[in-house]
Amino acid sequence: MLAEITEVYDASAALCYSADSLNRCGAKRKDVEWVTTLKASSDARFLIQANDSFICNQEQVNEPFIHSNEMLKRLNIADALTIFLGIDEGDGDRPYFGVRYAADPETLDKALEKLGPYAAYGLRGIAMKSAASKRVLGMMAQAASVGRWHVTHQMCSKCGEPTEVVEAGYRRDCPSCSGQHFPRTDPAVIMIITHGDKFLLGRPYHLMENVYTTLAGFVEPGETFEDAVRREVFEEAGIKVGKVEYVASQPWPFPSNIMIGFHGEALTTDLNIDYEEMEDCQWFSKEETLKMLRGEAESGLFCPPDISIAHYLIKKYTEEQ
């Protein structure tokens, strides 16, 4: 139901990692007995992560990353951390879970070889190769983000004692000080900045060679999203931004960010680049930006692939405006 509504009204729904096709049953998942029964049912399906990689059955062509609970037994991980993802109301209320466990990479490879046509793949690679459907990528993003949070939040941040998993993976409680801890999502703004027909794009140091992308940065405490856009653009490129408008958002599960996409209108054009943060920033014409987006620029420069909201923002403002 919710998924249908977002498909109709939200631009974000079209983005990679954004499909939210399950009913997460926020109230019911507190019921341990209900969740345990669902997990044990033959209808239950699992997305299994060994460390940061998803287990893939290469002969299961349609949904290679989804497994029955038989696979948990075969991998001997029936007791591993399990996160309730939700139920698929379009498929007879089938329950989906994310399972995450720590594995020594070499031992894992051998175990998978023994099982048959199985291998482990990183989420970014799966998305780049369109190896999973949009629906499954949405579930993977959910499982990866919550799973990673458990790995890094084993101890209570108030008193330092070990914490316990509750609410089907959506909370950790501290028996020592009664502290409650919830999975975190870190907001980052990402923005297409324009000045008339010109587009401001930059290169952070970690980016693949020849790629220019939209500027981005984390929101700081006590700051609105709009102010974060203006601050980041001024810090990285020395450009003052006036009007800022929200466009779309995208979960970015590396490990647990939400990218909040904006369009900003520049008030100035003189660049003053922060070379500690950025290798380069440039103004590009609309024509050149479109060519870069389509991989047709004579300069050999190009824009990020279509799994990212950066691609979406650039496409929207070069093709539609």
Ligand SMILES: [Zn+2]
């Ligand atoms: Zn505590």
